[in-house]
Amino acid sequence: MVLVVTFAIADIFAGAFICWPIHYLWAESHDGHCINIWKFYRYGTLPNIIIDVFMLILPMPVVWRLQVSRQVKMGLGATFLTGSIGLATSIARTVTFFKHDPLADATWISVTFLIWSIVEPGVYLIAACLPCYRPLIKFILERNQKATSTPYRAKGPNDLSLKSSYSARKDESFHAGSTRPQSDIEMGTPVRPRVASGHESDEQSLISYRI
Template sequence: MATNSTLSPEYLAESKTGLVTTMYAIPIALEALSTGWRLWASASAQSGFWFSFDDYLMLFATLVAMTVCVLGIVYGPPNGLGRHIEALSKHQVQQFLKGDYIFSHFYDIAIAFTKLSILALYYRIFVTRKFRLIVLGTACFVIVWVIVMEVTLGFGCRPIKAWWGEAKGKCINKEAFTYFTNVTNMVIDLWVFLMPIPVILGLQAAKEKRIILCLMFGVGLVVCAISAARLSFVFGVASADFTWNEASLGILSAWEPCCAILCANFPPIYRHLVIISEFLRAGVRNVTQWTVTQSRSAATGVSSDRHGGSKGKGEVQHHDWAKLNHSDAFTGETNRTVTEVSAQGPPSDAVEMDGMKVGGIMVERAFTQVSAQDVEAACSSRDIEEGKE
């Protein structure tokens, strides 16, 4: 489009392209890491590279979601997403609209297959017949929904080139269609993420465990918040300056599938996250204990020097156990490395430490320090007793 000479250079120079590019790039790494971790956990649990059906669905959804971000980077900022439309050429605007059309197809498929993966996970882990029938019914509805979205979008303009302005034709109301997509998508998300809550609350388990499970499966409600946020930016589709106003909508369109994937991958990798958390807490606890022990030892040594050296003979000083839990993130098995110090003698003397290997048996060793004078005195006592005999 021709640049309007009445607009200031500052206005025309305004740009969000750097932010848009960054916000499209970050989800790619998060999606790859999250799903890769999920597949790794699944393969480790089954002792081989065989995955569940929900894992394959999630892998496909992740690849499509990553494609969404790549399309956003390729067709978005280079063609004016995040800039005012008056600063763009006609060719740039057409390329942007063409990319937006392709982007929308992949977006619908990504969010649909993420939902199908979650439903497949429900079907696998919840064995109640009634609940499984509800899961299957919901899956059928999601499949019908994505087909309707794709067909409507595919024939959104006749001829299709009219969508990006290369030809004249008749098109659907893009703003109304975007609103409908967002509202129905948000309702389905609410239903899918709340589905297992009644089943979990009915389990014969401790209250704390049921609460944890509800939080684990209900974390996906964050995705609903993103869907709700997208609704506030749908106006950008019908705006005259849509390349500028659609920047926020485009960013949320990339992050919605990403957050859905992260939430869907959370239950399968939850055990690994707990193991890592316990390992880190144990490490911090041991560092703290070691620091406190060193401080006390130093303080005791200073006190001993001030009182004329070592303590009385035979006095025993015991050091507390220092334990470090090592968890195997591959198998979930927990082993222990145990170190104990138990010494007799002056605190200023050197103390030996014995570290056990992973999987070893807990062993306690006592080290005794005896001076040369003590040995001499013991020998003299023994000679006197033998002489009396």
């Protein structure tokens, strides 16, 4: 932590007072001097890579000495290694500074440098927040799983045989001319058949239709 804070303060002051007096940076007619701007831009990003590597390696021995299962250790290791995506952008930014001369055409080349200078801290911020996304991702996956699961049970041969036997029993009771109320299994209410000789009752039509 001391190393990171110290380097941040040094980088801020070096960038702010890269020339002295400060206006000498854009008005070189005045007496003044600047540090080697070319080397400052190129080698000023190298400490970021070195510090990032140490930050990734530092917690690993502690993680693997924990009295937990191997699966938990691997999960913790993967959580810490998410910072490696920020390390990749830091390396890309450094390579860009080494491939181009920042002083050759400052107006044109500075666009590329500025893009990578914005991408690098943005990716680090995403990497730092990745462990917090796990509950959100789990919630989304469970919600999608519930949405795609079918709420209906497939009909098997047993269902068809049960309904056929039930229909046969209902028909027999109606044709027998029974006036005792028959319990409707599906509706849960007693149904009193109205039997007409040689004709199907309304209740029979309803039951046959529903089955």
